Amino acid sequence: MIPHTLEAKPRLLDSFRLSAIISGSIVFFYCLAVVIGWYCDVHALKMLFGFAVPFGAAVSYMVLSCLVLLLAIFPDRRNVRYFCSGISLVAAITGGFKLLESIQEADWDWFNLPLSGELANGVILQFPGQLTPDGILGILLVSSSLFLMTLHNSRFDPIWQILLTLTGAVALLPVVGFLQGIPEFCGLWGCIKVPVTLAASTLVLSFAVYSLRPGSGWFSLLLEPDMLGTALRRSLFALMVLLPAFTGLKAGAVATHVIDENTAGPALSVLNLFAAVSIVISQFVYAYRREQNLRRDTEQKLADLSSEMAVGTKNGASSANLVGFSPRFAVCPKCSKQLASTVTNCPDDDSVMNVVDKLEGQILDGKYKIVEYIGSGGMSTVYKARHIVLDKILALKLLQPHLLGNARFVQRFQREAQAMARMQHPNLLTVHECGFLEGVPFLLLDFIDGKSLDVIIAERSRLSVGQMIAIIMQVSDGLINAHDNGVVHRDIKPANIMISENIKGRELVKVVDFGLAKMLESEQSVIQQKISREGNSAGSPMYMSPEQCVGDPADARTDIYALGCVMYECLTGNPPLFGASVLETFNKVMNEKPQPVSSVVEIPQELDALILKCLEKKPSDRPASVLEFRAALKDIKDRMAGGRRAASSV
Amino acid sequence: MVFRSILLGIFFLLSACPFAQADNAPVAPADAKGKVLIVFIYDPHCQFTCDKVRPTVREVQSKYAKSVSYLEIDTGEDHAAQSKALAEKNGVLWFYNDNLKFVPVVGFFSPERKCIKYLTGPKTKGVYQAALERAMKAK
Numbered sequence: 045m046i047p048h049t050l051e052a053k054p055r056l057l058d059s060f061r062l063s064a065i066i067s068g069s070i071v072f073f074y075c076l077a078v079v080i081g082w083y084c085d086v087h088a089l090k091m092l093f094g095f096a097v098p099f100g101a102a103v104s105y106m107v108l109s110c111l112v113l114l115l116a117i118f119p120d121r122r123n124v125r126y127f128c129s130g131i132s133l134v135a136a137i138t139g140g141f142k143l144l145e146s147i148q149e150a151d152w153d154w155f156n157l158p159l160s161g162e163l164a165n166g167v168i169l170q171f172p173g174q175l176t177p178d179g180i181l182g183i184l185l186v187s188s189s190l191f192l193m194t195l196h197n198s199r200f201d202p203i204w205q206i207l208l209t210l211t212g213a214v215a216l217l218p219v220v221g222f223l224q225g226i227p228e229f230c231g232l233w234g235c236i237k238v239p240v241t242l243a244a245s246t247l248v249l250s251f252a253v254y255s256l257r258p259g260s261g262w263f264s265l266l267l268e269p270d271m272l273g274t275a276l277r278r279s280l281f282a283l284m285v286l287l288p289a290f291t292g293l294k295a296g297a298v299a300t301h302v303i304d305e306n307t308a309g310p311a312l313s314v315l316n317l318f319a320a321v322s323i324v325i326s327q328f329v330y331a332y333r334r335e336q337n338l339r340r341d342t343e344q345k346l347a348d349l350s351s352e353m354a355v356g357t358k359n360g361a362s363s364a365n366l367v368g369f370s371p372r373f374a375v376c377p378k379c380s381k382q383l384a385s386t387v388t389n390c391p392d393d394d395s396v397m398n399v400v401d402k403l404e405g406q407i408l409d410g411k412y413k414i415v416e417y418i419g420s421g422g423m424s425t426v427y428k429a430r431h432i433v434l435d436k437i438l439a440l441k442l443l444q445p446h447l448l449g450n451a452r453f454v455q456r457f458q459r460e461a462q463a464m465a466r467m468q469h470p471n472l473l474t475v476h477e478c479g480f481l482e483g484v485p486f487l488l489l490d491f492i493d494g495k496s497l498d499v500i501i502a503e504r505s506r507l508s509v510g511q512m513i514a515i516i517m518q519v520s521d522g523l524i525n526a527h528d529n530g531v532v533h534r535d536i537k538p539a540n541i542m543i544s545e546n547i548k549g550r551e552l553v554k555v556v557d558f559g560l561a562k563m564l565e566s567e568q569s570v571i572q573q574k575i576s577r578e579g580n581s582a583g584s585p586m587y588m589s590p591e592q593c594v595g596d597p598a599d600a601r602t603d604i605y606a607l608g609c610v611m612y613e614c615l616t617g618n619p620p621l622f623g624a625s626v627l628e629t630f631n632k633v634m635n636e637k638p639q640p641v642s643s644v645v646e647i648p649q650e651l652d653a654l655i656l657k658c659l660e661k662k663p664s665d666r667p668a669s670v671l672e673f674r675a676a677l678k679d680i681k682d683r684m685a686g687g688r689r690a691a692s693s694v
Numbered sequence: 695m696v697f698r699s700i701l702l703g704i705f706f707l708l709s710a711c712p713f714a715q716a717d718n719a720p721v722a723p724a725d726a727k728g729k730v731l732i733v734f735i736y737d738p739h740c741q742f743t744c745d746k747v748r749p750t751v752r753e754v755q756s757k758y759a760k761s762v763s764y765l766e767i768d769t770g771e772d773h774a775a776q777s778k779a780l781a782e783k784n785g786v787l788w789f790y791n792d793n794l795k796f797v798p799v800v801g802f803f804s805p806e807r808k809c810i811k812y813l814t815g816p817k818t819k820g821v822y823q824a825a826l827e828r829a830m831k832a833k
Contacts, residue, residue, distance in 0.1 A: 085788070087788075087791055087792075090792060091791075095795065096792065096795040098796065098814070146815060149815075149817050149818045150817065150818065150821060151813060151817055151821045151824075162808075165788055165789070165808065165809055166803075166804070166807075166808025166809040166810060167809045167812075174796075174799075174813065174815075175814065176796050176814060176815070177815070239795055
């Protein structure tokens with residue numbers, strides 16, 4: 045039995061957090077040693093690894109690495125985030141002041157904070173004290189990036205990522221220079237020997253800050269399972285191995301007098317550069333080839349299955365008619381021109397187009413007769429179909445033909461079938477069959493003769509508390525079953541809640557569209573990472589949880605957030621947070637608290653509190669499971685019923 | 695401010711270019727004992743900024759030439775041993791070791807060789823003047 049509180053197991057994201065902890069620790073302990081060196085006047089520590097770091101820079105980097113560690117260890121603690129925001133803002137202001145001071149060629153002694161008494165040599169250690177330009181820039185850029193990152197505002201994501209990329213690129217220069225045997229750089233204020241360890245610390249800190257939010261911005265490219273992500277990951281890894289290895293080999297060859305550094309050095313550096321470029325190119329070529337093979341394999345598989353299907357249905361006359369599958373199109377009654385079904389008038393003679401559907405009236409697999417077209421979305425077209433033998437009405441869902449070339453959509457379609465096949469519950473749509481029809485994947489599902497919740501809300505403006513609870517209780521039952529089977533829906537919204545009547549005439553609610561569902565069990569993890577693209581945003585913006593907005597992993601509490609949104613909309617007629625654009629909606633979801641429902645309509649206080657609890661930004665502040673949420677909702681329902689009974693008896 | 699930033703940018707670019715050496719022959723005091731000491735640490739490759747600092751510091755020192763000694767230490771690898779010996783002789787070896795990577799640095803020492811103030815990077819004449827006056831007042 046899988047517990048209700050489903051914990052996602054994001055391998056890539058967890059490894060990034062771990063790397064942030066390791067990177068932060070490296071910088072912290074290095075800077076700690078340097079700071080101790082300055083306090084105790086131990087030259088070996090001040091010049092650890094042969095490179096000096098100014099006291100103020102060491103203190104700043106130690107503080108910044110502490111913040112990175114705190115954020116990596118306690119990613120969900122809002123207080124920790126606020127604390128880190130404040131400290132990094134102070135550090136950024138300090139860096140800004142020091143930069144201004146340097147530009148002015150001034151000495152603002154009032155800005156320095158003494159951190160020690162007078163040492164034996166008369167020096168008083170001060171923060172920030174005397175800093176070199178690389179130290180000032182490092183502090184300013186890293187702390188500014190960290191500050192903006194901790195704001196968790198998607199509008200600032202490009203800014204902090206650009207700042208951090210700039211920081212990393214500038215810091216990379218002396219590090220690569222040193223590895224290539226160029227320890228001196230002339231420029232920047234007369235800094236002749238760039239302290240490589242400080243540059244390396246800046247580089248490592250930049251990487252650590254990136255690793256804290258790997259799901260956002262361009263860094264998420266590294267998590268992509270596709271060609272680009274694979275090539276980027278492999279190239280970076282290869283370069284990280286190649287550069288130090290090459291430097292080691294070169295140093296060894298020079299030390300053993302196999303080569304002379306002065307004569308062979310430049311040639312070796314060019315060779316190293318050539319090797320690095322070759323590695324990057326080869327990784328991209330390899331990844332491209334792999335993607336092509338995957339696509340070819342998928343197409344072959346589709347073709348094979350299509351042939352099998354054709355053989356299996358050769359007795360059905362309908363099969364032959366479906367060759368060149370294009371189920372729905374518009375035909376001009378005058379010139380017989382065939383165009384997309386969305387075209388209403390013929391572009392040549394302006395006649396009103398007739399929509400023709402090849403599937404209507406056809407019998408598939410000798411069992412399913414297509415009754416009528418229901419509708420289509422971005423990914424699929426849905427038809428009403430009748431099981432001839434059982435005389436049962438079903439829904440036939442077909443993948444849009446233009447998506448056939450994209451293996452990812454085909455896999456996502458199959459994933460929906462797999463997710464639904466795991467679950468059997470009256471409040472969930474049942475999948476009866478899946479397969480390929482002339483190479484096009486299809487699903488046979490329950491047909492619901494009813495309306496979606498968004499249509500009902502639009503018709504009635506808003507629902508009563510009792511109506512809302514009745515619907516949400518059934519949705520919760522369906523979700524409990526899904527979560528118990530290790531499936532998170534990730535796209536709960538009124539349009540995906542269908543309401544019909546059961547045979548007893550009672551309201552029957554079904555949760556539909558598991559197209560974005562995520563399976564959490566280990567055997568699915570690889571497939572899932574390839575298809576749902578861990579770390580990427582998926583869902584409908586107005587019902588997406590903050591963790592979905594930033595690309596963090598979804599779990600059962602993601603569906604609970606969406607349930608909160610649906611309840612809110614049922615009672616008020618509007619989702620809790622929405623803006624004029626997707627970006628604005630994301631921003632509101634990330635940063636704004638919704639108004640209580642009670643500010644719009646009168647509802648029980650406990651229900652108001654429960655809805656707001658579901659809409660908490662932090663998953664840990666929401667109900668831990670749908671089971672817990674349902675119990676709370678049932679209590680409210682019972683209390684309301686009790687109150688009504690008491691009122692009527694009085 | 696914008697003009698200054700542009701100048702600074704040009705200066706960054708120019709500082710990478712080799713320039714003809716100015717009058718930067720090392721200066722060592724004949725007898726610095728009992729006097730306030732200014733130590734200027736530079737690198738021969740750091741032509742732009744170091745050459746900018748040198749005349750300013752020399753000018754400031756020249757005002758108090760009788761009571762203030764002036765020492766220039768070259769951190770170039772060719773003169774490492776010589777520079778180390780010079781720093782040691784004047785009781786500022788620790789200062790040389792700590793700052794040889796942060797040139798240009800100017801240190802202001804009391805007659806007892808306590809570091810009253812040190813400044814990294816180029817500063818205005820007024821800043822050097824104030825630091826020297828502080829060192830002269832220090833007991």
